[in-house]
């Protein structure tokens with residue numbers, strides 16, 4: 001518990017410092033705790049010291065934790081690849097899906113979102129470095145996807161999520177995040193309601209915050225190194 005508290009405080013301090021250095025208001029960057037591979041007990045510890053937003057990549061694993069932590073007022077973000085046979089449970093159990101790169105998946109989520117729940121918050125995942133191995137819509141096709149998603153009744157378009165290619169230098173990090181910020185500005189001119197630019201992980205959150213991230217997704221710096229085979 002003490003350990004969780006210390007880690008959370010040190011990540012929050014790091015975020016606050018990066019906000020200051022970027023001349024951004026304190027609190028303009030939210031922390032999403034990426035909890036894949038960690039047991040519900042570790043999430044509960046973090047929740048008890050104030051963390052409310054959690055990100056999960058794998059549905060089966062996530063469902064167990066959502067169930068085990070149902071007594072806490074947590075916000076759940078799905079950040080992994082969405083398979084079409086998993087959309088029903090995702091639409092039912094999550095508050096956000098940040099990894100949408102196909103209209104077909106978005107349509108299913110909208111159709112399957114329970115009517116008694118608030119619209120599902122959506123970020124479009126952009127393949128910012130055009131890597132063949134990576135999910136995400138190509139930047140050239142972003143506006144078309146955004147137009148389609150924004151029409152879907154039970155979804156709410158909130159912004160973008162990016163995972164840049166592994167960068168060797170800070171300049172490379174700044175470059176990729178800068179391109180993401182430009183896309184986000186473009187998106188905003190057409191969809192003024194978008195407010196979320198989800199970028200920055202443990203190793204590159206400072207550069208992401210310098211380039212306008214509004215949400216960093218942090219696993220390792222909060223929980224420690226992941227030791228399981230499904231590392232990413």
Ligand SMILES: *Cc1c(COP(=O)(O)O)cnc(C)c1O
Nearest residue numbers: 034079201202217218219220232
């Ligand atoms: C695992 C993961 C993270 C967190 O990565 P860390 O380097 O552990 O902070 C962030 N975003 C996504 C999409 C992930 O899969």
